[in-house]
Amino acid sequence: MTSIKASSASLPPPLYGIERRRREDTPKSQVELTIDGKKVAVPEGTTILGACATIGIDIPTLCFLETLRPVNVCRICVVELEGARVLVPSCSRQVESGMVVKTRSPRVDLSRKLVLEMLGSSVDLSTTPDVTAWMEEYHAKPERFGPAGPPAAPGARDALVPGHHAPPDPSFAATVAQATKVDNDLYVRDYGKCILCYKCVEACGPDHQNTFAIAVAGRGFDARISTEFAVPLPDSACVYCGNCIAVCPTGALMAKREYDARAAGEWNEADQTTVDTICPYCGVGCTLTLHVQDEEIMKATSPLENPITLGNLCIKGRFGWRFVHGK
Numbered sequence: 435m436t437s438i439k440a441s442s443a444s445l446p447p448p449l450y451g452i453e454r455r456r457r458e459d460t461p462k463s464q465v466e467l468t469i470d471g472k473k474v475a476v477p478e479g480t481t482i483l484g485a486c487a488t489i490g491i492d493i494p495t496l497c498f499l500e501t502l503r504p505v506n507v508c509r510i511c512v513v514e515l516e517g518a519r520v521l522v523p524s525c526s527r528q529v530e531s532g533m534v535v536k537t538r539s540p541r542v543d544l545s546r547k548l549v550l551e552m553l554g555s556s557v558d559l560s561t562t563p564d565v566t567a568w569m570e571e572y573h574a575k576p577e578r579f580g581p582a583g584p585p586a587a588p589g590a591r592d593a594l595v596p597g598h599h600a601p602p603d604p605s606f607a608a609t610v611a612q613a614t615k616v617d618n619d620l621y622v623r624d625y626g627k628c629i630l631c632y633k634c635v636e637a638c639g640p641d642h643q644n645t646f647a648i649a650v651a652g653r654g655f656d657a658r659i660s661t662e663f664a665v666p667l668p669d670s671a672c673v674y675c676g677n678c679i680a681v682c683p684t685g686a687l688m689a690k691r692e693y694d695a696r697a698a699g700e701w702n703e704a705d706q707t708t709v710d711t712i713c714p715y716c717g718v719g720c721t722l723t724l725h726v727q728d729e730e731i732m733k734a735t736s737p738l739e740n741p742i743t744l745g746n747l748c749i750k751g752r753f754g755w756r757f758v759h760g761k
Contacts, residue, residue, distance in 0.1 A: 467533035482513060482524035482535055491537055494546065494568050496683050497631035498525040501744045502641050505632045510549045510568075514539045521545055547572040555579035558627045561685030561696075612658065617666045620674050620753050622693040627686040628659055634678035634687055635659070642746050647672040659686075676752040680735060680745050689733050689753070702727060710737075715750040718742065722751060731755050 462477040469486055476485045481504075486493055497508035504526035512521035516534035521542060524535075536542065550569055554576030559565045568574070615623040630650065639646050647670045651660040661670035679687045688696075695701040706727045713720040720743045723735045734755050738745040 465529045465531050467529050469535045470537055480529050482527050485529050493524055499681055501738055502636045508631055510546055512545055513537045514542050547574045550574040551576045618668055621679055621689050624686050627684045633681040637677045637681045643675055643677050645671055645673055674749040677746045692733055713751040720751050
């Protein structure tokens with residue numbers, strides 16, 4: 435399967451466990467910079483995004499997650515750096531002494547507006563948290579770019595084989611030209627919501643699971659998330675840990691229980707409560723956060739800040755709670 439991923443090839447591997455804590459506990463020198471006119475001092479190695487958070491500046495992000503290596507693809511977190519020719523991604527650019535950063539300059543606002551408009555005009559963002567507020571904040575109007583193109587026939591893109599050229603059908607020229615894939619009982623893939631943020635690829639691959647069941651196939655407008663040779667998920671290397679679901683920012687990957695509840699109009703996140711417990715299946719002791727609605731467990735997640743899981747679970751932890759309801 436052909437991959438277009440290259441931006442994170444030179445990044446160091448993520449640090450976990452004892453080594454991660456050792457690095458975090460090592461004293462670091464302070465770096466002073468200016469953000470929106472305010473003097474800020476943060477530890478060496480802090481990103482601009484992290485530095486902004488220390489003074490309460492909220493920067494929108496989609497492809498960033500603190501447990502994954504940044505791949506700098508969504509470009510919604512860009513900021514203006516004095517002396518730099520182009521806007522820089524705040525999620526990966528580390529602070530330097532004397533930096534002068536502007537997070538809401540006209541140039542930054544225009545860039546974020548255009549990113550939101552292009553995303554909103556090409557994919558379904560209806561289940562992307564915070565995006566509605568961002569659209570209003572940046573006065574984004576996706577309709578300026580016209581209505582989304584018609585989807586391809588169900589299964590049409592799955593017929594493509596790496597190395598073969600896509601047919602000259604304009605409906606193929608977007609990730610959204612795929613039918614919703616429901617080929618197992620645990621989760622659903624709706625690539626009409628996919629923004630190619632690479633989070634699922636990183637979580638399935640080198641950052642967490644090391645299963646490598648999915649990757650970005652194709653190039654340019656034909657780039658898409660796919661299994662090897664576009665086989666159905668049950669025929670792939672997938673181990674159904676669901677860690678790709680946990681990191682997906684748009685709902686393109688979703689637990690089937692949540693998908694079915696949304697389709698039936700029964701999903702009400704505002705009425706859900708959460709409770710932490712310990713996974714009962716093995717001795718690792720992973721923390722489970724159960725999301726409960728109307729006395730029914732709707733899904734299980736794990737806290738990102740948990741040093742054992744870093745938000746990850748196995749198939750039993752993420753989906754094995756159904757016995758509670760006799761299912």
